[in-house]
Amino acid sequence: MSVTPLLLKTCYCTRGLALIILLFLLLSPGLNAQIGLHPPSVDYQQLVTPNVRIIFPKGYESRANRVASMVDELRADHTRSIGEKHFMFDLVLQTPNTEVNGYVGLGPFVSEFYVTPPQQMNLLSGNDWVDLLTIHEFRHVQQNSNERRGITKLASYLQGQYGWAVMSGISTPNWFSEGDAVIYETALTRLGRGRTPAFSNTLRSLLNEGINYPYAKARNGSFRSLVPDHYRYGYGMLTYARERFGNDVWRSVLHDGASYKGLIYPFSRALKKKTGYSTKELYEATMADLAALQDSALAARPALVEGTPFGYADTRITNYRFPFPGGDGRPLALRSGYDVTPALVSVSPSGARDRVLTAVGIQREPYLFVRDDLAVWMENRQHSRYTNLRYSDIILYELRNGRKRQLTDKGKYFSPALSFDRRQIVAVEQDPLAGSPAIVLLESSTGSVLSRYPQSTQAISFPRFSPDGKTVYFYDRSYGGIAINALELASKKITTIRERAAESLDYLQVTAEGKLVFTSGRDGINNVYQLDPETGVTRQLTNVGIGAQLPYLSDSGDLFYTEATPLGQRLRRMSLPAEKMDAGLFAGLPGGMLPAGPSIFERPAAFAAEAYDLPGKVKTRSYPTVNFNDKLGGIHLHSWSFNGSYLAPGVTVQARNALNTVQIEANTEYNINEERTTSGVSIDYGGFYPVLGLNLNTRGRSYAALQPRTDTVLFNIFRFNQLRASIGGSIPWQWVNGDYQSELVPGISYTWNKLTNKEEDLLPDTFGEVGFRLRGAVLRRLAFRQVQSRLGLSFSLAYDQGLGEDIGNRFLWRSSFYLPGLLSTHGLRLDADFQAENTGNNYQYPDQFFYARGYGAVLSDQITRLGVNYQLPVAYPDFGIAGITYFKRVRLNAFYDYSRRTVDQFNFTQSLSSVGGQVFFDNRWLNAQDITIGVEAAYLLDAGKVGIEQEVEFRVLVSGGF
Numbered sequence: 001m002s003v004t005p006l007l008l009k010t011c012y013c014t015r016g017l018a019l020i021i022l023l024f025l026l027l028s029p030g031l032n033a034q035i036g037l038h039p040p041s042v043d044y045q046q047l048v049t050p051n052v053r054i055i056f057p058k059g060y061e062s063r064a065n066r067v068a069s070m071v072d073e074l075r076a077d078h079t080r081s082i083g084e085k086h087f088m089f090d091l092v093l094q095t096p097n098t099e100v101n102g103y104v105g106l107g108p109f110v111s112e113f114y115v116t117p118p119q120q121m122n123l124l125s126g127n128d129w130v131d132l133l134t135i136h137e138f139r140h141v142q143q144n145s146n147e148r149r150g151i152t153k154l155a156s157y158l159q160g161q162y163g164w165a166v167m168s169g170i171s172t173p174n175w176f177s178e179g180d181a182v183i184y185e186t187a188l189t190r191l192g193r194g195r196t197p198a199f200s201n202t203l204r205s206l207l208n209e210g211i212n213y214p215y216a217k218a219r220n221g222s223f224r225s226l227v228p229d230h231y232r233y234g235y236g237m238l239t240y241a242r243e244r245f246g247n248d249v250w251r252s253v254l255h256d257g258a259s260y261k262g263l264i265y266p267f268s269r270a271l272k273k274k275t276g277y278s279t280k281e282l283y284e285a286t287m288a289d290l291a292a293l294q295d296s297a298l299a300a301r302p303a304l305v306e307g308t309p310f311g312y313a314d315t316r317i318t319n320y321r322f323p324f325p326g327g328d329g330r331p332l333a334l335r336s337g338y339d340v341t342p343a344l345v346s347v348s349p350s351g352a353r354d355r356v357l358t359a360v361g362i363q364r365e366p367y368l369f370v371r372d373d374l375a376v377w378m379e380n381r382q383h384s385r386y387t388n389l390r391y392s393d394i395i396l397y398e399l400r401n402g403r404k405r406q407l408t409d410k411g412k413y414f415s416p417a418l419s420f421d422r423r424q425i426v427a428v429e430q431d432p433l434a435g436s437p438a439i440v441l442l443e444s445s446t447g448s449v450l451s452r453y454p455q456s457t458q459a460i461s462f463p464r465f466s467p468d469g470k471t472v473y474f475y476d477r478s479y480g481g482i483a484i485n486a487l488e489l490a491s492k493k494i495t496t497i498r499e500r501a502a503e504s505l506d507y508l509q510v511t512a513e514g515k516l517v518f519t520s521g522r523d524g525i526n527n528v529y530q531l532d533p534e535t536g537v538t539r540q541l542t543n544v545g546i547g548a549q550l551p552y553l554s555d556s557g558d559l560f561y562t563e564a565t566p567l568g569q570r571l572r573r574m575s576l577p578a579e580k581m582d583a584g585l586f587a588g589l590p591g592g593m594l595p596a597g598p599s600i601f602e603r604p605a606a607f608a609a610e611a612y613d614l615p616g617k618v619k620t621r622s623y624p625t626v627n628f629n630d631k632l633g634g635i636h637l638h639s640w641s642f643n644g645s646y647l648a649p650g651v652t653v654q655a656r657n658a659l660n661t662v663q664i665e666a667n668t669e670y671n672i673n674e675e676r677t678t679s680g681v682s683i684d685y686g687g688f689y690p691v692l693g694l695n696l697n698t699r700g701r702s703y704a705a706l707q708p709r710t711d712t713v714l715f716n717i718f719r720f721n722q723l724r725a726s727i728g729g730s731i732p733w734q735w736v737n738g739d740y741q742s743e744l745v746p747g748i749s750y751t752w753n754k755l756t757n758k759e760e761d762l763l764p765d766t767f768g769e770v771g772f773r774l775r776g777a778v779l780r781r782l783a784f785r786q787v788q789s790r791l792g793l794s795f796s797l798a799y800d801q802g803l804g805e806d807i808g809n810r811f812l813w814r815s816s817f818y819l820p821g822l823l824s825t826h827g828l829r830l831d832a833d834f835q836a837e838n839t840g841n842n843y844q845y846p847d848q849f850f851y852a853r854g855y856g857a858v859l860s861d862q863i864t865r866l867g868v869n870y871q872l873p874v875a876y877p878d879f880g881i882a883g884i885t886y887f888k889r890v891r892l893n894a895f896y897d898y899s900r901r902t903v904d905q906f907n908f909t910q911s912l913s914s915v916g917g918q919v920f921f922d923n924r925w926l927n928a929q930d931i932t933i934g935v936e937a938a939y940l941l942d943a944g945k946v947g948i949e950q951e952v953e954f955r956v957l958v959s960g961g962f
Contacts, residue, residue, distance in 0.1 A: 034732065036661050036686015038630065039096055039386040042433075044659065046628035051075045051086060055628050055658055056093040057433050062620075063115070063130060064093060069620045070134045074142075078188065081248045081610060082139070082180070083146035083255060090634055090658040093130075095433040096389040098364055098380070098412060100124070102133040104140035106165035108638040110658060111137050115432050117459040117477070118365055119415045122198035122506040122519070122526065122549065125191040126482045128458050131615045135188050139181040143254070147172060150259025160639035160654075169928045171257050171266050173219065173279065179234020180250065183242075187607035188614040190481065190502035194235055197504065197521035200601035201547045201564035203228040203236070207291045208298075208546060209566050215280040216880040220924040223338070223785050223889045224876035226317045226566055233283070239606035240286040245275050247609040265883060293600040297524065298545055302594070305585055306544040307559065307572030311347040312354050319569040320347070322550050323560035324370035327399075331560060332375070333571060334360060334368040338784045339824045341739060344368065344375060344397065347571060358397055358404060361738035362781060364414075371418035373399040374444070376425060378413055379406075384733045385689060394427060394447060407447030418444060419465040420512070426463045426472050439463050439472055439487060453487055455494075462508040464516075473497065473516055473533065475508060479615045484508070484516065486533060497533045507550050515581075517541075517553045519561075523594040528553075528561060530581060539584030540593040541576060548572075557581070631687040634658035648672070661687040671846070676700040680724075690729040693749070698723045701846075718842065720758040726751035730773065739780050740792070747773040762842045767804030773797065779818065787871045787891055788827035789818040800845055808841035812848060821872060831867035835860075840905060852897035854914040854938025854953040855946075860901035868896045888930075889922040897938075910945065914938045918957065932959045 043058040052071050056064040075086055089109040100118045104111040117129030125132060147168040148156055155163035182199075186192030193199040206212070206228070213227060221227050241249050253274050257267030268279040277285060298304075310331075311320065318337035326332045326346055335354060336342040342363070345354040360368070361379035368377045375397040383389035393408045394416045407425075416427040425444050429452065430437040437460045441450040453472075461475040470490065476483045482505050484498035497516070504521035511517060516531040523540075526547035531538045542548050544563060551561040557576045562569045584592015598604060604611070628634075637655040650669030656662060666681040680697020702719045728749025735742045749771045755763055779792035795815040802808055812835045819828040835849045839859050847857050852865055871893040880886035898913045916938035925931045934957035943951045 034387070034660075035663055035684050036688075036691050036732075037386060037388040038659050038661070039383065039389045040630070040687065042096060042630070044628040044630040044633075045625050046633075047623040047625045049623060052089060052091050053634070053658075054091045054093065055634070057095050059433055060093060060095060061625055063432075064625075065623055066618070066620045067091070067093065067113075067130065067134050068623050070131065070614060070618050071138055072621075073614065073618055074135065074138050074188075078184075078610065078612070078614075079142065081251055082142045083251055085145045085148070086142070087145045087148070089141055092658060094388060095431070096386075098390040098392050100364055102137050104137050104144065106144060106161040106168075106638075107654070108636040108656060108658075109144070109161060111141065113137065116412070116430055119367065119428065119461045120365055120506060121461065121475070121477070121482070122196060122504065122521075123193070125185070125189075125193050125196045125199075126477060126502070126504060127185070127189050127191045128477065128479050128615060130458075131189070131479065132185055132192075135185045135614065136181045139184040140177065143172070143177055143180065144168060146254060147258035149255060150261065151263075152258045152260070159641045160637075162639035162641040167260075168258060170926050171260060172254065173230070173234075173267060173927065175219065175230040175234030175237060176250070176254070176267070177234070178229075178231040179236070179238040182231055182235045183238055183607055186602070187610045188612050190613055190616070191504065193231070194239070194602050195504060195521075195598065197524060197526050197547055197599040197601070198506070198549060200228075200232055200236075200599065201526070201549075202226065202566075203232045203290075204294055204601070205546045205564040206566050207287070207294050210291075211566055212284075212287050212291070215283045216883075216886055217878050218283060219927050220880065220886040220888065222876065222878050223873070223922075224878055226568060236290060236601065237282055237286045239603040240289060241275060241277070241282060242606035243603055247607065249274060290600065297600050302543060302586065304543055304545055305574075306542060306548070306563075307561065307574030309570055310349055310573050311351065311571045313351055315567065317568045320562055320571045321366050321569060322368040322370075322552075323347075323562065323571050323573075324368075324552055325554045325558065325560065326370075327373060330355070331571070331573075332357075332370050332399075334366055334377075336366070336783075337568065339786070341781055341783050342366070357399065358402065359739050361395070362736055362741070364392060367415060369415075369417045370399075371420070371422050374418055374422050375399060376416045376418060376444075378416060378427075379738065380736050381410070382734065382736050384735055385731065387734050394425065394442070396425075396444065396447075407442065407444075413440065413442075415462050416442075417462075417464050419469050420467050421469065424450065424465070424469070426465055428460050428463060428474075430459065439474060441489070451489075453489075453492060464508050464510040466510060467512055467514050473508065473510060475505065476500070484518075484531065497536065498531060498538070509552055511553050512555045515553075517551050519549055519551060521547075521599065522596045524597045524599040527594075528559065529593075538591060538593070539581065540591075541580065541585055542574070543585055543594065553581075630659050631661055631685075632657060635662055635664070648678070650678075661685065671699075676702055690731050693726075693728050693730070695724070695726045695728075699846075718758075718763070718844075720763070721756045723754040723756070724751050726771075728771070740778055741781060742778045743776060745773070745775040749773075764804050764807075767802060767807055767843075769800055769802045769807065771801075772799045783824070785825045785873065786827065787825060787873060788829060790820045790824075790827060792818045794818075798848075802843060804843075806841060807843045808838050810837040810845040811835065814850065821870065823872070826870070826872040829867075829869040829871065831865065831869065833865040833867075834862070836862045839903060852899040852912050852914050853895060853916060853936065853955075854897075854940045855899070855912055858901055858912075859903065861904045863899060863901040865897060865899040867898075870894050883927055884925070886924040886927065887921060888924060891920040891922065893918040893920065911942065912945065913941045915941060916952075920957070933957070934959075 045058050046055050049068050049072055054064050054068050092112045094114045097114045098116045099114045102113045113133045115130050152167040155167040182193045186194030218233050253270045256270035260266045262269035272278050316339050320333045320335050323331050323333045330346045335345045342360040344357045377395050378392045379395050381391040381393050391410050393411050394413050396407050397404045412431045413427040416425045425442045427440050429440045436454045439453040457476045457478045459477040463472050463474040472487045476485045481500045481502040483496050483500035486495045486497050506519050509517040519526050520529055528542045528548050528551040529538050529540055546564050548561040553559050559574050559576050586592050635657045640653040648669040648671050650667055652667040655664040663684045668679045670677050678699035682695040685692045699722050701722050726749050730747030733744045751769045754766050774797040777794035779789040798812040800810045814833045817830040821827045839861050874892050875890040877887040894917050896915045900911045902909045918934050918936045920932050920934040922932050936955040938953045940951050
């Protein structure tokens with residue numbers, strides 16, 4: 001066929017196709033977690049009970065046996081409020097990972113515990129960390145097991161565990177799942193989050209101000225307002241219903257909801273049938289009841305004795321933590337917020353804006369300690385290849401000159417604190433596989449370890465020097481509760497200063513006079529207390545309304561602390577006269593303290609029928625242990641599901657093993673650019689340092705190759721089927737350093753190709769090719785409301801070289817540079833893409849180039865695209881439609897694209913450009929999954945050059961999925 005060289009082949013997304021893609025997305029889970037994260041130096045073992053297979057590192061047998069014993073007892077004796085159904089699952093105990101987390105997931109049905117305990121105890125309770133994870137996460141196993149019924153069960157047949165997960169996620173509110181698990185951990189321990197007043201601080205601060213968000217907003221969260229998460233709302237709603245309708249009221253609600261007895265709002269319908277409340281009505285009744293309880297509780301307390309707010313009156317959501325007095329009269333604190341990333345700031349007592357001193361890097365949990373002109377904290381680091389091997393290293397910052405240094409390398413140090421003379425640092429060292437936690441002394445100038453003091457307990461927190469440097473005070477946490485101990489460094493003698501108890505204690509400071517200052521929720525609200533280690537006498541120093549946290553008592557008697565508000569954790573300061581510190585806040589009451597009592601949020605009557613001290617009563621059994629094959633062990637075929645993608649929607653069947661070192665996937669995809677189908681199977685193996693991959697696929701190909709002529713252009717249209725068999729390897733390197741996360745992934749592959757059903761005999765029947773890939777990024781982390789990284793770059797390179805005659809090669813480069821915008825939530829992105837492939841080659845590689853927006857694929861030997869994007873949020877609607885979708889944020893991206901292509905055979909060059917905008921709606925669909933839907937309008941500045949009559953092109957954009 002003869003055409004002019006200006007003709008383009010254009011592909012547009014029709015409305016109908018966009019709707020089909022959206023449907024795929026709504027039914028499609030996210031696929032392919034990163035493979036091969038576990039260090040091969042860990043020798044994994046397994047034990048199997050009728051209820052769980054536990055995979056754990058060698059040397060961690062005693063803890064694995066305790067977890068297995070607790071799971072077996074939970075399965076046998078603690079099912080009445082959830083149901084008896086149970087499915088076998090894998091549980092991996094991760095000792096190398098320092099993250100504070102645990103999860104249960106479907107696809108495959110597996111749970112992981114990151115067993116290094118947190119330092120802060122207020123929000124996650126003072127329970128033994130692994131015991132808490134066992135009880136909480138096994139409740140999720142019970143929930144998932146008992147949700148597999150009715151339509152959810154049918155979906156598990158149709159789509160495997162992804163179908164199970166999707167239908168469970170849509171039917172069962174996340175506030176039920178987490179609220180029920182928090183009740184479980186509270187009922188079955190002497191602590192638990194329900195008994196920790198700090199757990200409900202933010203919610204109670206809202207109620208105290210008369211702020212009660214609509215149910216849809218509480219359900220889905222907000223970019224505009226500080227909305228407590230589903231753990232808090234869920235616990236409140238579930239305990240309210242349990243008090244009124246019985247301990248087991250939620251059992252049938254869960255079963256009927258997951259069965260979809262009533263296709264629309266099944267959970268709410270089941271709740272209405274059981275209690276007379278819909279989910280919205282129950283939420284409203286719960287909030288009204290909590291507000292009344294709080295008003296009554298506050299009215300019954302003595303007059304409040306609390307500090308005065310100080311600092312910049314920011315109307316944005318901002319958190320201040322760890323206040324310390326500064327040498328220039330300006331207190332110091334760790335600040336973070338919806339619009340800003342964490343930083344050490346100097347706070348103005350007069351209310352002027354904060355002065356940022358330095359950024360504080362990515363941490364496993366917020367932490368800061370300041371002594372005079374030195375500040376220390378810990379930051380995350382990780383192994384570059386095996387990212388489940390994580391570290392926590394100490395950072396030292398010199399306030400006088402702004403010098404920042406990393407003192408340790410590949411350490412596992414937590415809660416570092418300076419001695420009074422600033423020559424030494426004391427920290428917790430906790431590596432679960434190495435044995436007991438230790439108190440470690442380091443030299444503050446070099447980070448050299450001076451001495452270690454292992455402790456025979458489960459966890460320790462917040463070690464602090466005495467003024468003379470001879471003693472270290474710390475929290476000792478074991479199965480029986482929390483004690484405050486003193487370690488005499490010279491003799492290594494341990495003295496208990498405060499007896500072990502099931503009390504919600506947190507943070508610890510030693511004053512210049514040698515007194516200990518800490519917080520406790522003993523009277524139902526977190527207040528500040530002072531303990532004299534010489535006499536053992538404790539005095540109450542505050543009586544606040546919501547909860548005092550992270551206290552610091554200065555030499556002058558000024559008490560600094562933080563308290564939850566509807567705008568985040570804010571700073572308060574109060575002056576304490578000497579007589580108050582000596583006699584306590586309430587001199588007429590025993591010990592100068594208010595009587596102990598539960599928080600209004602606890603509602604112990606709601607779970608009294610199930611109350612049991614499982615950690616204190618469980619009998620640990622010894623289970624047979626055998627080696628576990630960490631390369632191939634535990635492969636499960638788990639899902640067969642839709643895989644939504646804008647460019648290539650399709651269907652995927654997946655299998656993987658318990659440690660995610662093997663992933664097997666079979667899929668069918670439709671390439672919109674080429675209007676062809678691809679089918680194949682791939683096996684990825686991450687047990688070695690490089691990740692190895694095998695791939696076999698077949699696809700239909702259709703493209704045009706250019707044939708030069710004197711006065712015309714001839715296109716040969718090639719249509720054929722292509723069978724590809726490839727083998728390759730890649731190395732996924734990742735780093736965490738300060739505020740930045742980086743990756744570099746080089747890869748190489750060899751592919752054998754076989755072509756069949758060729759319409760023209762211009763291509764070989766078989767040929768080989770080699771491919772090289774390189775992907776990388778260095779990106780600054782985001783604050784919650786920031787739309788993109790404010791500094792960084794990302795790139796990808798692909799080079800393919802055919803090994804047969806006239807096969808040719810293809811070079812593809814993509815890159816983006818991220819820069820700050822005018823405001824903290826804005827972002828500027830500059831794109832630079834390039835592709836080179838000879839149009840005269842009879843074989844053409846699949847087209848993966850991002851063309852100037854509004855134009856379609858064009859024939860070229862070389863093509864370049866430069867793009868300028870300015871993105872910003874324009875609205876936070878906090879508006880929902882009938883539980884179908886909830887509008888959380890509207891973003892605008894204004895863009896300009898310039899592209900230039902050349903066709904060497906004709907010495908032809910053409911420039912095409914467009915300008916336009918994209919409006920993105922960040923929504924939560926079906927109250928369960930964040931999905932972004934966008935509309936793009938591109939004005940084609942050079943439409944006339946290519947014979948396009950319509951100068952404005954529209955496109956629907958979709959990203960995200962279940």
